[in-house]
Amino acid sequence: MKKELVVFIFFCLCLLVNSQTTTNKEIDSLKIIIANQTKKQQFSTLIAISNVYARINLDSSKHYAQKAFLLSEKIGIDSLKIKAQMFLGHTSWERGNYDEAIQHFKKSLAIGTRIKNKEAIADAYNGLGIVYSKLGKLNTSIDYYFKTLSMYEKLKDSLGMGAAYLNIAWDYRKLTEYQKSIDYNNKSLQIYSKLKDSLHVAMVNNNIAGSLNELGKYKEALRFSKKSRFYFLKLNYERYTAYPITNIAISNDSLHNYDEAKINYLKAIELHTLNKESYELAFLNNALANLNYNLKDYKNASQKGKEAIRYAEEVGAIEFMASSSKTLAKTFEKLNQLSESNKYLKLYIKYNDSIISTEKLKSIAEIETKYQTEKKEKEILSQRANIAEKELRLNQKNTQIIGLGILAIVLAVLGYLLFNQQKLKNKQLQKESELKEALIKIENQNKLQEQRLTISRDLHDNIGAQLTFIISSIDNLQYGFNITNDKLTSKLSGISEFTRETIYELRDTIWAMNKSEISMEDLQVRISNFIDKGKVASTGINFNFNVDETLSEALKFTSVNGMNIYRIVQEAINNAIKYAEAKTITVNFYKLENDLKINIIDDGKGFDINTVALGNGLNNMKKRAHEIGSSLKIESKVNEGTCIEFII
Template sequence: MKRKLLSLTFLLLTSFCLSQDNSKIIDSLKRVIQSKPSDSIKIKAYSDLCWYYRTISIDSAFRYGNLTLKLSKETDNKSGEAQAYNDIGILHYDLADYDEALKQYRTSLKLRNVLNDTMGIAALYNKIGLIHQNTFKLDSAIFYATKALKIYEGKNHTRYVAYIKTNIANIYRGLKQYQKALDTHLEIAEVNKSIKDNLGLTRTYNNIANAYLFLKDTIQSEAYYLKSIDLAVKHNYKKELAGLYNNYGGILHDMQKYTKAIEYNAKALKLRNELNDNYGITSTSLHLAGLYIDLKDYAKAKNYLYDGLNLSEKFNINELKMDAYDKMASFYAFKRIPDSVMYYKELYKSLNDTIYNSRITKEIAEIQEKYDTVEREKEIQTQRAEIAEKELKLNRKNTQIIGLVVLAVLLFVLGYLLYNQQKLKNRQLEKENELKHALAEIETHNKLQDQRLRISRDLHDNIGAQLTFIISSIENLQYGFKITNDKLKDKLTGIGAFTKDTIYELRDTIWAMNKNEITLEDLQGRISNFIDKANLSSSDLNFNIKIDEGLLTELVYTSVQGMNIYRIIQEAVNNAIKYGEASCIYVLIENKNNKIVFSIKDDGKGFDINDIEEGNGLNNMKKRASDIDADIVFNSEKGKGTSIILSI
């Protein structure tokens, strides 16, 4: 048989009662868990078990709530985790442990905001509002209730709107706006009837009865209490019935029907013990204590009084603590123990001042009228005036402090803005100076480049043209005149060759001048051109140039560096041809120990480094190497060739 699990996401403090017996539902849920379902189904089952165990075993309810939370975290089920915190918060609320309940609700609210679960968010706003309502923080209570109401109205959920309006009406009652509370409850009753919400109608009749009671219409109040009790008994609403018995007992108390009032309050206390309703147990115990005080049965009154007092202090329920202190003062007044009367009156006054901003309530005034002298009444009035004056002074000081803090913040913000503005100006000035400097450098560079280009054009157009004219003139002399003098012929030929070499060197110089940077690839091309020309002059020579892979794209030299490297290689090759009479020349460029090494080797006749007198060629190479901060080494031995190694 296929079972469908419903995840009970309860949007209000109390879920809608089901007609099924809770024990049967619990057994059904346990069978689902035993069937080893998926994690998501198991989480829902744990959550439902937490809810149904609320009225049976609070320990079991906590156990399944914690299992829901644990499994949700392990499986990263954020929806299940939010529901677990919500359920555990409800359990703490039932125990009147409001601080812990509020903590759990807020954790659930964070998760539901992330999940964008608007209905879950509305339910939590309502629950948080109820906690503030029960702890007399009525401004916070109406704030959260209103937030929940807006969501439900936006979703057009009539039933939930009615429940939230009920809570808001109860807050009006707490603010002593009794007629406004009554009107709202009467409106809600009509909505409950239209949607056949018997549970909601039961609660609304109870609230209407309470409103009439505050308006001192005992007849109408009793009528609505009895209507509500009939509905609760008919539908077995135990929790609501417990509250109704308690409230109706209060009416009977006011009507001085003490025996019947005790009977109804005893019924309420029994149900509230079954439900583990700590707030209700405390409230009803104090009602019974009051009844027995009126009956002058002080022994029974004392037991109920201390039960109510201890529970109200244990669970920090301010409203009920005030009631307990009030009744304890009355109890000891009847017992004629003035020290205890004063002790509990002071406790009552202190708590009342905290809750109501130092205003003395009507109940204390009545007790004081019974048991205090006129002199004590004057003292209280004086104390009240002093407290009001102190509050006024405190408010003035607070206003001054706030004003000083605001002024300090404004000064700080103003100072910070001025500091940032000055800092921005300084930064802008720095950037402007950097830009001016960069523009000046660019302008200088452009001027130098123009000058270099002008010089290179002059060299090419003037000097080059003149050298070419010299060569042409020598050739015309050789061919135009029949020169028979061999020495003269040789001299003219030598001058022509020297002039051609000068033109080549001039072109190399112009090539270097026209470049800002010279790459290794540029050098390779220039060296290859030079070697090709050398090959043309001697067919017996064998040249070989080799460069390590990867160096061509990596290395870049300035024009000065590139030209000097080229001239050193050129001089080395010329020396090998002219003086070394070499047949093979190798040019090798490689990377060694983070240095680029240019090696020029030949198989010529070599020379003795120690014996030879250094000429212009070797000295020029050394000077060029020094100019570019490079190292140059000459290795040569007679009959074994020469190697020149340049490292940069």
């Protein structure tokens, strides 16, 4: 047995050395040929280099994807821009930059929608589903995955369908629907095996191993994990071996092979640390904390648990915040630090409730039911179409027979038909004229959108860069010179902070300018992102964001109105954070007949509305409300909090 193990280890080491050498040679050869290529060929080569680097170094992968995107901008071909944005989105989420990834995927979606490229739209949906899954927003991610699956089915894209099944399986595993996860994994595996796609076969095997671990079938899980690792090494995807290694560690941990489990946990942590993958590091550190807990090494368990929470907070992974809080709660209980144990127990309850609530599970079930219903309806419509086609053929035959009998009548009314034909021709000419006018209108709208995009790029590339340079220069002044004057230091810090805030507002403005209209979903995502930043920056404050379920996600605003709504909510939250000393801040969106009612409520110290002079912030909010045809209502009492409300 020992001899076989030595041979296997030697074989794996040979594969690793050979894969690294092969990868470096592949990159070097691509870098050599790029000098003598056309612009389009250079773009494809840069994407190929980015793809190869994705196996070993995500920073380098992003660097070459960025170069490809800049080249696509110069070339000006939409399909190339889409491909570059998708690569940037993937490198961003794999590095844990989820907000950045969402922006790249949404830009790709916008271009794909504009040019009516269904494949690009499906790919963007899939990317967004992956990111929202990482963020623990499973009802959103599964909704995107089923949209993706539906589009790939229409396109008859087997590879895309396999990816959608794989991603749906992953989310059902998070929801502890393990058998359902395995069912979708098997659908995916059937497609990839038929296509002889070894890379995705490796991914599916790893996913199945994870579900088997959850079902307590650890030895079977080990078999799938080792098969997955073998395929990744064979394909030179060394970085991806971290995933099956993690499952191998979990299986050994559950089988009480703690030494073997610890070796594999540490190896997986090493690989993910190399590529700065905070999401995976959050999971692994929590798993290692649990292992130390089982070994009664509570000190190391608490250290690893805290590291897990730190990594989870970096990427907003609520599921790991919950599991790590649970681990720390029981660990500190063993250390007799009951106040710490109670603190983490409360955090676990809070995060766990936000992940798997009854309403979310109901929503996800409704998404799958809707997909299955639509699929059956399409099959029924297809059957009806076939029946109608057969009936049409029969009618055509009958018509031909009758036509022979009425030939004489047709000749008699020929003049009348010619008259009708001329009339029809005149109508057709009128329709063509209307179509030309519509095309001119669309062309003008496209030119206007291009101008908006040009202005937004100029703002980002020129003014944004200049503001960043100001911040860098101020920081260099502070750290490069030994400034002892406190007033000067304070002044420089104030300028730096003001410039940073200006950059944030500039980004919001660019976001609005890039859109001809802002949907309810866009607005929700933007406000949610702002609240998430508020949570990180303002400890001790509980944030709530409630949106009436009857509000349609298809609700649209002009970019100006959408921006004004966002700014009012942003300013109200900022005021509550800075001045109110609030413990809870709540944002509510209600449907009020045909109107939208928005209020922002805090439980802070409040103020006397009759005696306090309104500052620039409140006055600006009133002006913005007036611009969207609304009026701002402010209610506040000392020590009873404040409510800001407006109706659209």
